[in-house]
Amino acid sequence: MMIQLKPIWNALRESPNGPKWLTWAAINLSIAAYFGYGLVAPASSHKTAWLPGETTHGHYQIELDCNACHDPGRSTEGPSGADVMQDACIRCHGAQLDLAKDTHPANKFRDPTNAERLKILDAQNCLTCHQEHVPEQTLSMGLTMPADYCWHCHQEVADSRPSHRGMAYDSCATAGCHNYHDNRALYEKYLDDHHGQSDHLELAALPQRSTLESLSGAFRAQQSLTIDDADHPSSWTTDPGFSENSASEDSLSGDSLLDDWATTAHASAGVNCSHCHRGDKDSAGDDAPWSEQVAIERCQQCHERQVESFKTGKHGMRLAAGLSPMTPDLARLPMHAGQAHAELDCSACHSGHRFDTQFAATDACLRCHADDHSLAYGDSSHAALWRDELAGNGPLGSGVSCATCHLPRLEGDSGIWVNHDQNASLRPNETMARQVCTHCHGLEYSLSALADPQTVASCFGDPPAERIKSVQMAHEWFEQQEAKRAARRDNR
């Protein structure tokens, strides 16, 4: 049945309260339109009204893309009403957990004998421990349940480990003891293997990168190029205005851009201007148009692992979600105001045509970051070592830059590569002990330093106030076990 609007409109006009009714209707329609648009709008500030509560530091960058977590269509298994958010967790964090040799994977609890336990604590669902939008109950690492959760399954731990008698269950997951997921630096054999190490190792140096071997794509180790080989548009060098506009602050002329490029590994490996500034040829074989901006996908052609890892950290996670690049003004950590709108892509740190890894390793970070830890770096002994190495007064790999700790050099199938997810070694920070600190420090010292908030804030300028006990405990455990074994042998 059609609603006749004209009689309603006339009645409202003739009614003494008509204007009030119309105003009421207009206000309600506006509110409905505002919220309705927020529901269907693409990721943008229009969705802010639908945020049910503050998002954790790990997810707030993508909080306006509600579908990142709530869209059932993004599951590789197809639409799933029950596991939408679980699927979303695994999409972004599954590979990281595999890499971390997750000690409590969901499949560990699939054994049907866990049925009763799972009713108390559903360890197969990420959201049991990691809810979103509940800032009032969110602890470190996004934990949203009481920190003594270990008790539910490990309340009898003292029977097999008498050394644990009397320990509080909310102390299990403090640094230097246990983590729920990543225990690569904390399991007892690893602790025992590193018992007795001195705080500062005699052979202290980082492994060297296998730059060529860690490349992906087709451009590796081809014939090297010189300035004369550069295949930029012919108008480029004759148009100073063009070159100035396209140059970064580090190199302001077309000639210096070419000079910079000619001295890099790019030129040595035969990577010409067009490889980065043009896309792939079209189906007719014609060149793609020249572009001053180099899309991250172009970098990814050769630096696949670096770009992929960049997108899993806080610097690149917005790009991974299809949003605009991260900028410092979006950060929750203190940042320098002057860089508020600098967009974070590859060229943010590897600027100009030098792709200077030394600049990217420290100066690029400190250009934006202004928290206590970053501000303290310059006066730290780590920074002094870095300056010594750059000045040629220290051996290769002896300096400690920001990248040393936050972009760790990892052993891969094709040599040493640099993980560009600067958060990976902080999930949790004991990860850094194994991947980075133990190149130069003993494990006990490393774990102790990482466990001390003051030491971290001072960028390791202050020594750890307390020593963690787990390394000694693990060693004593193995000694006791070995003593028992020896006694049995004697009695046979």
Place this chain on the structure above:
Amino acid sequence: MKLNLQQRLAATAATVCLLLPLATLPGCSESEASSTPVGGITPQQFADGVHAVMMADRTVYAKHVVTNLNKQDAPVKAFEYWEDTENSIPLPAQMFRMGAELVDENPEAGFTYALRSKWPLNEQHQAKTELEQTALDFLSENPGENFYGEEKLGDQKYFVAVYPDRAVAEACWSCHNDHPNRGDDYPEFAKDDVMGGVLVRIPL
């Protein structure tokens, strides 16, 4: 070595998957589980079959890989912390558990299996239900016999088969007898002793 191991585990899983469609697993009592319906196999027959496959692979690994390496005094050894140690391969029990985990990840497998023992060196291998405890006691008191039963866990009923897990290779008992995790009541195992049970659980 690792690739071969994975291939072998995959082959085990594939064999099991081939057997699975043959099984008819309607809700049935313990006595019914042993009877043979027309055109299918019983849960017990299915359990016996997959157990035969998994134990054959495990025995070969323990006897002809681990023990052989030991006898040759080879630089490669089976070692509990093999993932972090050079020249190391998984212990037979670890190889068995990893296979069980792969089958567990396969939604088509339709069953799970695990090691259990009254004297577990790994706490994860201790009996977890009353039926499992009963089964381990039964195996100790009735050498050479298998245990079959049913139990309800959560809202699901299961057919459970537990088979004696014997010391088949010298590497088994010598390592177990000398293991630092063994308790004071741990037996001194010798060849063919029942060291625990292999449990196969099938949802009904």
